[in-house]
Every structure is written in structure tokens, then in C-alpha cells.
Amino acid sequence: MSGRSDSIRVQINKSKTRFTTNLLWKNNEKWVLGSIIPLVLLIIWEAAARVGLIEAHLLPAPTRIIQEIFEMGAGGTLFSHVGATVFRVATGFFLGTIAAVLLGSAVGYFTVLEKLMDPLIQAFRSIPSLAWVPLFILWMGIGEPSKVTLIAVGVFFPVYLNIVSGIQGVDRKLIEVGKIYGFTSTETLRKIILPASLPSFMVGLRSGMGLGWMFVVAAEIMGASQGLGYLLVVGQNTYSPELIIASICLFAGIGKITDALLKILAERSLRWQDSLSNQR
Amino acid sequence: MSGRSDSIRVQINKSKTRFTTNLLWKNNEKWVLGSIIPLVLLIIWEAAARVGLIEAHLLPAPTRIIQEIFEMGAGGTLFSHVGATVFRVATGFFLGTIAAVLLGSAVGYFTVLEKLMDPLIQAFRSIPSLAWVPLFILWMGIGEPSKVTLIAVGVFFPVYLNIVSGIQGVDRKLIEVGKIYGFTSTETLRKIILPASLPSFMVGLRSGMGLGWMFVVAAEIMGASQGLGYLLVVGQNTYSPELIIASICLFAGIGKITDALLKILAERSLRWQDSLSNQR
Amino acid sequence: GCSSNASGEASKPKKIILDYAHYSPTSLVLKEKGFAEKLFEKEGIEVEFVLSQGSNKALEFLNSKSVDFGSSAGAAALMAKAKNSPIESVYIYSKPEWTALVSTDETIKSVEDLKGKKVAATLGTDPYIFLLRAIEESGLSAKDVEIINLQHGDGAAALLSGEVDAWAGLDPHMARVEKEVGANLFFRNPDFNTYGVLNVRQDFAEKYPKYVNKVIEVYEEARQWSIENPEETAEILAKEAQIDLDVAKIQLERNDFSASVPGDEQIAIIQAAGDVLKSEGVIDSKTNIEEVVDNLINPDFFE
Amino acid sequence: MLAVQNVSRTFNNGKAGFQNVTFSMTEGEIIGVLGTSGSGKSTLLRVLSGLDEEYEGSFTLSNRKVGMMFQEPRLMPWLSVQDNICFGIQSVAEQKLAKDLLELVGLNGFERHYPKDLSGGMAQRTAIARSLITEPDVLLLDEPFSALDAFTKMQLQDLLLSIWRRRKTTMVLVTHDIDEALYLCDRIFILRGQPGELYAEITINQKKPRLRGDVGLAEKKAEILSLLNLYNEIKENGK
Amino acid sequence: MLAVQNVSRTFNNGKAGFQNVTFSMTEGEIIGVLGTSGSGKSTLLRVLSGLDEEYEGSFTLSNRKVGMMFQEPRLMPWLSVQDNICFGIQSVAEQKLAKDLLELVGLNGFERHYPKDLSGGMAQRTAIARSLITEPDVLLLDEPFSALDAFTKMQLQDLLLSIWRRRKTTMVLVTHDIDEALYLCDRIFILRGQPGELYAEITINQKKPRLRGDVGLAEKKAEILSLLNLYNEIKENGK
Numbered sequence A, B: 001m002s003g004r005s006d007s008i009r010v011q012i013n014k015s016k017t018r019f020t021t022n023l024l025w026k027n028n029e030k031w032v033l034g035s036i037i038p039l040v041l042l043i044i045w046e047a048a049a050r051v052g053l054i055e056a057h058l059l060p061a062p063t064r065i066i067q068e069i070f071e072m073g074a075g076g077t078l079f080s081h082v083g084a085t086v087f088r089v090a091t092g093f094f095l096g097t098i099a100a101v102l103l104g105s106a107v108g109y110f111t112v113l114e115k116l117m118d119p120l121i122q123a124f125r126s127i128p129s130l131a132w133v134p135l136f137i138l139w140m141g142i143g144e145p146s147k148v149t150l151i152a153v154g155v156f157f158p159v160y161l162n163i164v165s166g167i168q169g170v171d172r173k174l175i176e177v178g179k180i181y182g183f184t185s186t187e188t189l190r191k192i193i194l195p196a197s198l199p200s201f202m203v204g205l206r207s208g209m210g211l212g213w214m215f216v217v218a219a220e221i222m223g224a225s226q227g228l229g230y231l232l233v234v235g236q237n238t239y240s241p242e243l244i245i246a247s248i249c250l251f252a253g254i255g256k257i258t259d260a261l262l263k264i265l266a267e268r269s270l271r272w273q274d275s276l277s278n279q280r
Numbered sequence C: 001g002c003s004s005n006a007s008g009e010a011s012k013p014k015k016i017i018l019d020y021a022h023y024s025p026t027s028l029v030l031k032e033k034g035f036a037e038k039l040f041e042k043e044g045i046e047v048e049f050v051l052s053q054g055s056n057k058a059l060e061f062l063n064s065k066s067v068d069f070g071s072s073a074g075a076a077a078l079m080a081k082a083k084n085s086p087i088e089s090v091y092i093y094s095k096p097e098w099t100a101l102v103s104t105d106e107t108i109k110s111v112e113d114l115k116g117k118k119v120a121a122t123l124g125t126d127p128y129i130f131l132l133r134a135i136e137e138s139g140l141s142a143k144d145v146e147i148i149n150l151q152h153g154d155g156a157a158a159l160l161s162g163e164v165d166a167w168a169g170l171d172p173h174m175a176r177v178e179k180e181v182g183a184n185l186f187f188r189n190p191d192f193n194t195y196g197v198l199n200v201r202q203d204f205a206e207k208y209p210k211y212v213n214k215v216i217e218v219y220e221e222a223r224q225w226s227i228e229n230p231e232e233t234a235e236i237l238a239k240e241a242q243i244d245l246d247v248a249k250i251q252l253e254r255n256d257f258s259a260s261v262p263g264d265e266q267i268a269i270i271q272a273a274g275d276v277l278k279s280e281g282v283i284d285s286k287t288n289i290e291e292v293v294d295n296l297i298n299p300d301f302f303e
Numbered sequence D, E: 001m002l003a004v005q006n007v008s009r010t011f012n013n014g015k016a017g018f019q020n021v022t023f024s025m026t027e028g029e030i031i032g033v034l035g036t037s038g039s040g041k042s043t044l045l046r047v048l049s050g051l052d053e054e055y056e057g058s059f060t061l062s063n064r065k066v067g068m069m070f071q072e073p074r075l076m077p078w079l080s081v082q083d084n085i086c087f088g089i090q091s092v093a094e095q096k097l098a099k100d101l102l103e104l105v106g107l108n109g110f111e112r113h114y115p116k117d118l119s120g121g122m123a124q125r126t127a128i129a130r131s132l133i134t135e136p137d138v139l140l141l142d143e144p145f146s147a148l149d150a151f152t153k154m155q156l157q158d159l160l161l162s163i164w165r166r167r168k169t170t171m172v173l174v175t176h177d178i179d180e181a182l183y184l185c186d187r188i189f190i191l192r193g194q195p196g197e198l199y200a201e202i203t204i205n206q207k208k209p210r211l212r213g214d215v216g217l218a219e220k221k222a223e224i225l226s227l228l229n230l231y232n233e234i235k236e237n238g239k
Ligand SMILES: Nc1ncnc2c1ncn2[C@@H]1O[C@H](COP(=O)(O)OP(=O)(O)OP(=O)(O)O)[C@@H](O)[C@H]1O
Pocket: D116, D117, D118, D119, D120, D121, D122, D147, D148, D149, E011, E012, E016, E017, E018, E035, E036, E037, E038, E039, E040, E041, E042, E043, E044, E071
């Protein structure tokens, strides 16, 4: 064992001074640090493209991509593509989450339900998004409902999985407190189990949102004429690398934004946690 | 408040008698209950197909699917398809998990690393599997490495996300114990943080395995001549619904098996949890 | 898809759903110019356009009643029909030369040079059939080359990055590769392409034969228009498919809009394609190709 | 009111828990349970409260509202002190009571704190307030004042007495503090062994409230200590 | 050895925690800290142990191995009792010591149990064993025996004394048990207020081991109680 070995420690008014001077940096540090690596990568990429290390017809330079995005933006199509996709993902996310919360809390809480339904749900979980496409076209046609539902399916599984195991991991001690007060199952669920499994639920939400973005491509193969997934497929079908990369960048960018929103939500709602992250 | 209102309770030797008589049922209950719903669905589907409610060229009857699978099995191709895919998923899962554990624990534990790298990683998370395909062909060609890597990418994200938030949710109290013993960062990670975030990690593994199965289709679009994803795509390109559905069923079945294995692993390694699931 | 429900009088659909596709310039013109809307508005019938991103999607949409008319390659329609899809091909929207064998390797000058090489193609699609027929014609067999199953776009990428030696290409990828990298189309033969056919769902055709006629009528109108206005057609294509005008022009040059009535010529080519598919095991060996093609191609709606 | 008939609850093949416990209680009685660590006191409370149903034997508990305070605070980490105290109540009417209790356990000014920002004793006091707010008829208390300083402890013991005086609450009080048991209880049970068995029962007839420095109680204390087999130990250690 | 210079650590804009604490300790001294709940005793230990670095003021601690026992057991739920005890040690050589300690704290037979299957007192004893196994030079103990019955408590107090005799361990002992402080400590600090301040310091010159029933100690107890402002309270309550 090494032991804490600092012999003398003198710290005077440490926290107070720190607080005022570094406020500005504190607020922006996150953004600045977060953009370093992406920027470096972008610069390398651009340089490689300029020098000719990467051929433009395979991987166009970032400036070319940005130009493409700006052109779409100027033409007004960008907005409608992004809008359509965001709308689909948002609706699908909403529906998928609701379904996952309902089913997940039932399955997580009632052992019988778990035994009845969980095996089937877990089996469905490994069916790829592309495989659902023909089935959804068959069942629901190619309208907006089938697209949204497909995305909801994608969102459902990680949220469900995280809720179920979050619930099953809830501290028995807390549940017993509810039992003492004669809580019904719904009360226990609402007042103890769901809040206690909130950390896990939040991860599920973020995971689910990620899958929502992934499933949107499969969804927009189903006869869409707008959307980022549509752009991607069109890019692939018409062999336009700049369109492909532009749509990938948009996916990444908007996906990142939605994730950041969820992350903030998670941080807000988990302030009570006595955890590593709240300690900082 | 309702209060616990049972006036008289008499229970004699309850646990002892229960134990011996119901052992057989206990062991099989899980399987029996789990198969009820799938069986019912299969029967409805078969009946609908027989009666003609579903046209065969859209959705062949289950018996037809099973026959198809058996034919493949008899022809020996089934084994090689399943084998190829399982091998790819397993390797990808392994690699993706390792990467996620390394990166995830570093990012989860060191705030600076989180600020540096997490934003980029989160942005990549919402890039759909299909979008990676051209990039991977460009970077790694169409051989086995690019397939496995693509699967690893799919596995990486949920495992990473769950590890990071698992770590960030670790009880500060336990970490302080390590500090008292003068643990180094690696020791803290290995002896406290990783075990404490094990429940979350296990969910991540299961989520990741699911995504591995999803990404395998995208992977096998890249010049594969074997595999379930390949079967699915061939089925779609040659308008063979029975091939499509057969491969979906295989996906579901094998996916379920891998998930069950992980679930058992999770249960084994989480025996110490004082939780709802261990209480039963 | 509950689109074409008969309302009141049985002989008139409420709504007709057409597909449009980047591989069918005629359909793009039709959508852009609004010929169909003009004609059907008078009868109080709604017209809806749905994008098909490939033959397989168009056929899937037909199967699931999501569209009434769908554009596909002839061979694709044949494969679907062989699997009992209830469709009929009633119109030829173009005779496209959309596929050829492409290579960036200078040493590959003919099909014979492919022996032992890697060739990318998408299983079951026209380029795949084209490749097989080319190989067969040159006296090689399918086993002499290594066919790598890649999506069209990925095939182009694999060709350019040297992963494969040749590629059974498809426009507009092919046009673009040709134009930008100077890849060489070392084997071309328009007659190995299986035409672009417009398919209708059988139950729609049976219920509303008159409206099949009318759809063909507007398609004819669009075809005439694109023959007369090649420049504008190229612009429409470039805009819709989000490709360069130059690429659109190359693609259009390889489309022959002269014939539109399905006939013996088409039947022969599609049958040949069917035989190749059958010998490759894509179509079940028990299938009677002749009969299937016969059931598929239906020129009766032309008047 | 409460009649316990030969109840056992053991773990580890009968190596831990408690066994063969028989006793009965009348309404308004306060019973103290003393015993060595691990002798099954908490397990007994869990059985009585209905949380543990794997016991053998039988017991009757008339239709009463049961309140329980656990050995650990078991606060909901996502609720503030105020909300934790109100955890078991539905109506808004009881909010007033919550305010009073907050005051009584000395947590004024900490209403909005989350459990992670409380000291050990404050968490325990929150748990006490939470178990009192429903005004149960039967109160099961598992070492309720173990983390409190002598001063606060006495205050809360008196709070408990005042509640008992007002509502005639029946209580079972597990404690390690013999003085506390003597000050509050009508009868004291002593559990011993592993699994624990009811080893002795001491009746204290003095009326409550009692004097903390009472001589009669001091005698009882010596008796209890000897029962716990401690007296000799102390002499030994003190040489 | 340990010199604390006007150290403060407050929360809530100075409304909680402790402030202006100054004292020094010599090697082998045992200091007791008494104080009302929430007066900053645990916070003080956290600062001394180096866990909390947000304090103001300064303190020196010569290069020593510090051991700490927290107010809650803080056992690793995924480790058995045995492994929890060995948590802080790397070498296999110390396994023997673990065995001994397990015996000394009376947990024989429970080596393989997980924390969830332990009683409150057993968990606390596991934590005690864990903090002793590294044989630290400075031991910070936060209410180490609060969940133990009188009997076990005395045993473990004596265990602590025997360790002190053997290794001259310097200790800071936070406790609510005045008798315990009198039995073990050389000096007793009394914290009062919110935020807590060092209100009084009592030196006990009697040599250890002391007699539990000692009259001199009883006098000190009265003094401490009065310092804690309890004496009047007791009279009041007892009427
Ligand atoms: N992280 C924190 N954030 C805000 N307040 C805190 C925090 N930690 C402790 N406090 C406050 O500091 C005060 C002192 O806490 P501390 O745990 O030191 O008390 P204590 O003397 O150990 O009390 P007890 O005897 O009840 O354990 C309390 O009022 C508590 O609410």
C-alpha cells in the first residue's frame, strides 16, 4: 500500500478565489475542449484532400462538404430534409419511449410478465432494421405511419432493456419502505422504482435516440422523398460522395445535438445522485 | 394511506414444503411460459396463411419457412451461413467490447478525457450502419476485416455509453474508501469502479450484442457471399419472401440465444446485488 | 396501403398511385409536368407520386398495394412474377443501356480478360444478369470469375479503390465514374439490358382496365415530351436525382425512348435473362420461364 | 393485540436468524428488544412488519396500521428531506404535520437538502420523522437513535413518549442502549445466541415518564447487563 | 504530529459544516470528538483524511499511513466479508492477519457472506476489521461502534486499546458515547453549533487501561454533559 504521502499541505481560501476568476473559462471549457479533436481531424482531412492524398471522388474535402450543405441550405431543401427527419425521429422516439416505459416497467416489475414476454422481445431485438422494412411495408404501407413506427421500434429496444434491468437492479431496501406504507404496485412503481431506475432509464433514452437515428435510414427507404436518410440513399444510388458525406455529417451533428439535450436532461434530473459525476 | 390490512396471518413451514415439491416446475417454468406467446403467434400466422388471409408471396406460412430452413440445413449451406455470421458477430463483439471498455473507462473516470473525446464519440453514435459502408470499403476494402470492424463499431457505442454512465453513477462513498487506501487511478478503476458499474456494463453488453446483430447486415452488404445478412439481402434482391423471413427468424433465434447467454452471465455476476431481481 | 378503393361506381378509382424513380426519366417528366394530374382531375381522381429507390422497392410497393403502378427493370419484374407476385408489365418506359462492364484497369479490354478476376455486381439486378450473359457469350463460365456481391454504389467505390478488377456498373454511378475518373466501359451491349417496364397490379388492371389505358396515355405524353425536350429532361433528371447536369446528359444519351409497346423483342430479351437467372439458381429450377414471361408481359392495354 | 406463536426465521441452514420466539403484547405497550449483534432482532421486526414471509410458526396482528423505522435510514436519494418525510402520505392535509415533525426532529432549514448532503444523524432523524408522520398504531423501531448524540437522543426519546401518551401507540423498540430501553419500555426482551432465542424478559412497572437517574432503573440495568453476560466481562477488563 | 491551524469547511454559505478549528496532536494520542448531530464531526475527519480538499486554513500531517473508518460501513457489495476485509491490502502475507481480525471482530463463519446478508452490526464490524488491517499510523474513526450492543462494543473498545498499546497508533475517534470517549481518549474535544466550533477540550490524565466504573471518570462525564448543555435538560425532563 502506498499511503497518502503528501507531508505538508497548506491551502488557504482555495475554493473562494478559484470561483470568481475562472468562471468564464469554466463555462466555455467544455465547448473548447470538445472541439479540439474534431477540428484537428477536419484540418488533417482537408489537408489530405488538398494535397491529393485522398481522391475527391472517394472522399471530398470538408470544404466541399460544407459548400454542399450550404448550397442545400440556400436552395431551401436542407431545411425540409432535416425537418422531415427530425420530425420522424422525434415522433418515433416519443412513441417508442412510451411503449418501452409501459412494457418495460410491467415486465421489470412483474416476474410472470417477464417470463411470458421477455424472451420474445429479446428475440425481436436482434432483427436488423433493414429486415423490418419489407414487413412494415406489408403491414402498414409506405406512408408516414410505417416510417415513424419503424423508428419507434428501433428506439424501443434499448429503452426497454435499460428500464427492465434498471428496475430489476433497484435496491430492495427502498422497495421495502414502500411495502411498509402499503403501496400498491402502481404506487411502488411510480414513487420508488421508476425514480430509482432513472439513471438507467436516461442511458436507455440516449441509446434509444441513437438507434432512432440509425433506423431513420431504413425508414426512409420506404418511399420517402425527403429526409437525411433519403439523402444518404440518393447519394449512394447516384454515386455522389459529397452528398453521402454531407448527410453523414448532418446525422452526426444533429444526432449530437439531440444527445446533448438528453444528457443535459439526465444531469438535471440526476442531481440527487451521490455519484462520481456529481462530485465534480 | 391504506395500511397493511390482513388481520390474521398463519403460515407454517411455508418455505420448506414449497421447496421440494415444486423444484421440477421451477426449473421448467421459465421455458414453458416463455414459449406461450411465440407459439400462439405462430399458430395464428399458420392459420391465417392456410385460410388465405395472408398471401404466400407476401408472407409464407411458418411451415414453409421451417421447410426452407430445413432445406438449407440439409444442403449444408445453413451451417456455413450461420457460422459465418456468428463468427463475424462474435469477433466484432469482442473487439468492440474491448475498445468500449478501454475508452469508456478512461472517459468515464477522467473528466478531461470526457470533455475532449466524448462529444465526438457521441456524434458518431448517430451515424447509421448503412452510412458507414462506403467509408469502410474505402478505408479497409471489402474483406473480412472491414466487416468485423463495422460490427465492432455497432457494438462499441451502447457498451461505451453504458460504461461511461455506469462509471459516472458509481457511489462516491465507495470511491472514497479507495482514496483512503491510496489507490492509484488504475486500482480505483479496477477494484471499485468497474465492479460497481458492472450492472450497467452488463446492460451495455446486451445492448451491444443486439446492435452487433443489426450491423451484420450492413457488414455483409460489403461483398459477402455467406451469412445471414447476405441471405437477407439476396432474399430482398431476388424477391424470395421465404428466404427473407427465414433469415429474420434465424436472426431472432440466434440473437435470442446469445442474449440469453449474456443474461445468464449477468445474473451470475450480479448475485451480490441487493436488488429486486435477486430477491425473488 | 388502402389506395384504390372503389367508391360508389365500381369502375372508377378514388386515387391512383404512381411511382417515380431516378432510373425512369419518363416518370420524372410525368411528375414534373403534371400530365397525369391534368387528365385525372377532370374525372375527380386524385394522383399521388411515390419515390421508388430501386426495382426491388417498386415491386415491394406493388406487392403491398402501396402503389398501383411501379417502374422496374424487366428482369426484376420477371423474378417477382416467378415468385407469384400479382403484377403485369404493360408499358416500356425506355430501352436503357444502363449497364455495362467497367474497369479502371488498362489491361482489361474484353470480357475474356476477366478470367480469374474479381468483378463486383449486385445479385439479382440487371447489371448482374448483364455480367452473366456477357460471360456466357464470351465462352467463359460464371465460375471463371469471382463475382462479389456489392450494392451498386459500393461496387463503384470498390472498383475505384482497387478492391475489384471490374464492375458491372449501373447509371448514374457509371456515368459519373466514366466522367470523373475516366473509367473505361470495356463491354457494352444495349440488348443485354432487360428494358425498363411499367408494372401494374393485376387486381387494379382487372378492376379498372380503362384507367390502365389512361395511365399509359399520360406516360406516352411524357415520353413524347422528353423526346422533344432532351435539354429540359436532363435538367429535370439532374434536379430530381441531385446529380450534375453532365452526368444526367450521359445517362439520358443511353436511354432509348423510341419504343414503348411491350412486344416480342422485349419478351425475347427477358426470357434470355430468365434462363440465365434460372441456371444460376436465382430463379427456381422448376419454373417455366416462358410461361412466366407470357403472363408478365401484357401489351393489351395499348390502343 | 399482537400474539407471536413460536415463530422462527433462519438463514444458512439454521445457523443465523432467530428461532422459537413466543410472546404477546397488549395495546399501547412498549416493548424493548435487546440482544447481541446478529441475534435476529432486525429479522424479527421484518417478520412482524410483514416484509419477510418466509418464517415458520404463526402470529396474529389485529388490523392495524403498522409503521416501521429501519436500521439504516433508507431515504429516497432523489427526494429532499421534506419530500422524504412526506413519502408515505398522500394527502396535502398532512403537510402541516410534516412541518411540525421537521421542527421536532430539529431539521429546520434543511428541508430542501438531498440525503447525500445530510450528516448521519440528520438522515436518521429524517427517517424517524418519516415513520412518525403516518401516525401508525403499531410502531416498529430498529435502533432509531443509534447515530444521535446524547442530547438529541434524549429529546427524541421524549418525543416518542409524548406521541405514545397522545395516541397510545404500541411499539417494539430494538436498541443497544440499555438506558434507553429502561427509560421507554414496559417490558424488555433479551435475545441471545445465533440463531437468537428469547432468553429473558424483564418487566418494568414504573410509570412513564420516568426519571433518567432513577435508582430502581439502575438496578434493572445491572440485572440486564448480567443477563447479557456482561457483568463478568466488565470486571475482567477493568481488572 | 498533526497540527490543525484554523481550519474551516462550510456548506450552504457558512450555515453548516465546521469552522475555525485549531488543535495539535502528539504521536500515540487518542482524541475523542463529541458533538451534536450535524456539528461537522464527520466533515472534520474527511478534511483530515484528505478526502475533502475544499477547506480553508491549513494543517500539517507528517508522512503517515492514514486509516479511516466511515460512519456508514461502506462495504463493497460485490465482495464477501473476507474480501471486504482484505480490500485495502495487496499482499497475500496479510491474509493471516485478515483471518485473525475476522476472529477478533466475531465474524467467524460469515467469511463468505455478501454485505446484503449481514446484520447492521456485522457490517460495521466488517468495516472495523477493514480499517484495521492496513495497520495505519493514524486512525480516524467515525462512530465505529454505534450499531453494536453493549457487550460487543466493549470487546471492540478493548481490541482498539490493545492495538494502541502494541503500535502506538494515533487516533481520532468521533463518538456519541461519552463513556466510550472517557474509556479510550486522552483528550476530548467538544464541537457545538452549526457550523460547529471547538467549544471545549477536556484532558483525561488517567492511564489506560481504565476502569469502566471509575469515579473520576464519572465526574468527567458530568462535566462533559454540562458542557454539552445537557445537564439542565436532563433535570428538566426528569422534572
Ligand atoms: N456535501 C455536502 N453538501 C452540503 N452540506 C453538507 C455536505 N456534507 C455535509 N453537509 C452538512 O454539514 C453539516 C455537518 O455534517 P457532518 O456529517 O460533518 O455532521 P456530523 O457532525 O458528522 O453529524 P452526525 O453526528 O449526525 O454524523 C451538516 O449540517 C450537513 O448537512
